Amino acid sequence: MSTTQHDMVNRAEAGGHHDHHEPPFIRKYIFSTDHKTIAKQFMFVSLFFLVVGGLLATLMRWQLGFPSQPMPGGGVFPDAMMAPTPGGAIMLPEFYNSLVTMHGTIMIFFAIMPLLVGLFGNLLIPLQIGAPDMAFPRLNMASFWLAVPAGILMLASFAVEGGAAGAGWTSYAPLSASGEYTGVYLGQQLWLVSLAVLGFSSLAGAVNYISTVINMRAPGMTWFRIPLATWALFITAVLVLLAMPILAGALIMLLFDQTIGTAFFLPEFDGEPLLWQHLFWFFGHPEVYILILPAMGIASEVISNRARKPIFGYHSMVLAIIAIAFLGWIVWGHHMFQSGMNPMLGTSFMISTMAIAVPSAIKTFNWLATLWKGDLHLDSPMLYAIAFVSLFIIGGLSGVYMASTPVDVYIHDTYFIVAHIHYVLFGGSLFAIFAGITFWYPKMFGRLMNERLNKIHFLLTFVFYNLVFWPMHNLGLQGMMRRIYDFTQYEYLQPLQPMNRFITICVFILVASQSLYAISFFWSLFKGEKATNNPWNSNGLEWTVPSPPPHGNFAEMPVVYRGPYEYSSPESDTDFLPQTTPPRDRPAPAPVPTPQGA
């Protein structure tokens, strides 16, 4: 049997059922196996958690801006979280520690990761490689429906006695291993179970993405013609596949310590607290690359398209993604420089950590070079993408300080680290998510987003984002620690009160500004300008099909002739040249219909 026939047969496998009756509402929107629907499901649920995470941070910032002062309206919170007092209620340290923990946990696991991996992985991979769906559509559905109970468990932990987990998103033992240290019992256990369930969801997704990219590319879609978004998502899926099981093992051991009385991490029985840190960060460092690589892929797509120019150094960009992913496995100790780990180990981790700055730098230079001599259309996706580059530069450069072990002695566990984290995760990942949602919105919903609202959102977010997080570098350099309920207890930190208050007020405005994007999003669903197949004049395969694409995506098997970044090519009459347009000197082959049955 010929390769094309094998190809067709594998693609038929994944196309799902092809009876031409419209499926009932439940099969179409709730228990769907269509990757595009699953992508939207991940998107809506994750955006909800993004809002929750933002509100948790806002509460935290109240305490930091107005330490131990009554919060107006705080009386709505249970007494275990905030103590009622004239004028409102004062936050309790237990609740503050839970806020810190849950803000980080929810943002990382239930907002950023599912947005990048669940939304964009599902939406883009089959479309960009020319496949009718994922390799395992029902497994894909399971992946989403495992994430939902995980999220419910995580939220429910706020309501149990003792409150939600309060040992930080890093959950260091022994603090997290026994409720007697925090007063949190069930909440900490629910945190562990929730993440374990989410791990299965992520794993299912990873198996699907990897298999799909390897096996289901359309004819002509060689590895080095795959768009950078899919490359990034593919490599990210490999990281998820290999890193999540390590976390699973660690979560299980910690859960056993908490519930059945083992002592993996409890020193009174010779358990090793540092073992938790090694396991967690062996997972945790690849995890942060899971949180940034897809964002980099998205940025590459948007920048190249809106600059009407090929991405500069496509091969280097791919190699840099692979290098980041590979090196990401040997740097985990840089989270543990001050942990009591052998100093010689610290030195080796410092060297590998310094080295990993290089591929990120390469990518940054390539984005800059793509903009150079381009024809830059500064609409909202491009603005978000350019902001991504600008803020990622800051986040990356701040990392150099903590990579140097002696400097890290001073800035570890201070707000300098908090600044770094948020420059790469918010300034980086979240801005790229805004860019990606805006750019692929027409493909998802058949309409364009409201440009004016987006631009105002962009401006407000960019300004207030920097006003919030830039000064955190300064707070850290002045010695302000992380996860600190009331820094005014320290005399040397009292002069930092005005800056903390300033940050808090800017946070209120920043959070409020996000409503503009929400309004733009929902308004555009009904009133947005209707989109053609290819409103951005882009080259990728996803833009050759209707907006939104039908079930099965491609009515005819796409054939790929070139890479995805042939913008402003002399071979084209316009400033773009889609991957599937036959070259002038070669006639198109007879179209092969996508098989509807074996």
Added chain:
Amino acid sequence: MTTHAAAVGRAPMPGMEVYNLKLGMWVFLLSEVMFFTGLIGSYIILRFAHPEHFAQPGVVLNVPLTAFNTFILICSSVTMVKAFAAIEQGDQKGLKRWLLATIALGTLFVGVQVVEYTVLASEGFVPMAEAYHAIGRGNPHDGPALGGPLYGATFYTMTGFHGTHVTIGVLCMWFVLWRASKGAYTAQSYGGVEIMGLYWHFVDLVWIILFTIVYLI
């Protein structure tokens, strides 16, 4: 459903000599390698840090019984190979017979493990730190404890999760057997059996590593 079944069993995709189900199973097994690496790696770290918690081979654990169990599991891999060979030839009866044999051997393995756990627990070898007081086989109950709590914790976690994987494998195999009884597999289309086999051999391989590290070293 027929769309899927008919496609399976055919050869290469461009670049990859394997069909989706098989590729997916290999990828999944990679994640399982990482899972057991995390558990076994933790065991090795704890053992080097606190060797006094761990007893010499055979002092606490029943090596002969577990060696027999290892033999059972290896036999079950052989029967699984026979089942796969049968369906490759289109032998439906052979497939069902050898699948049933594999199920039986797998169930026996888990059963023996449960018995092993019960005996060990009665001898004070438990995962809970405070309750740990392993005395080994045939030793007086008022003797000193052999090893320490880390031994119990790591032993039950590693072997317990392996046993869980065997159990899940057996349940999946019942499903495959049921599908076989419906005639779902043919000489042209046997992907479900093949990936069941891949999973089963993997579980066997993990056991051989575990047995060596935990029982023999």
Added chain:
Amino acid sequence: MNWSWMLPESFSTFGGEVDAIYYVILWVTGIVFVITEGLLVYFVVRYRHKEGRKATFDHGSTRVEVAWTLAPLFIVIGLGVASKGVWDRMKRDVPDGALEMIVTAQQFEWHATYAGADGVLGTDDDFTLVNELHAPEDRPVLVYLRSNDVLHSFFLPEMRVKQDAVPGQEIRAWFEAVQPGDYTLGCAELCGTGHTTMNGTLTVHTQADYDTWVAGQVAQQQ
């Protein structure tokens, strides 16, 4: 509000070395920051879409890729090498003649155990204070750091000292103060609901005053 990227003054021997590396990194990252962000702004303005503009059809340049791979690599490796010496001195190489003390962290206070008049730990004239560290200037102080319950982190910001206290382990941390005064002792690892209250003071005396203080403490114990 202090927007400065200057560090607060340090008061230990290796503090100066730590700060020096920080300033080197500040210069390097500062220059890179200005160049890259500057180019970004310039490109956005210079190449924004205007009627008739056409982008250059340019896929890249291997030479350029090699150049901007090697240059950052040399810079960061250089920073690593420069850092290594200071790191070894801070964490590995304790100078001779150090004054020894034990600091035990627990929820939510620091217990500092001093050697007493005989200068030897573990003898009858040892005494323990809560949240009060005392040390003489110009003499290395070696702290044996312990924890009674969870992870804490022994943080002396002005001395540029930070070391996690791990229950079940005894970890060494040292410093040599260069000027008498009152300094901050804090906890830099989330350790529970009272984490924020775990602050104390480090008082650095002249050597003579320190001896007097020790004698006074020992007398009080009796």
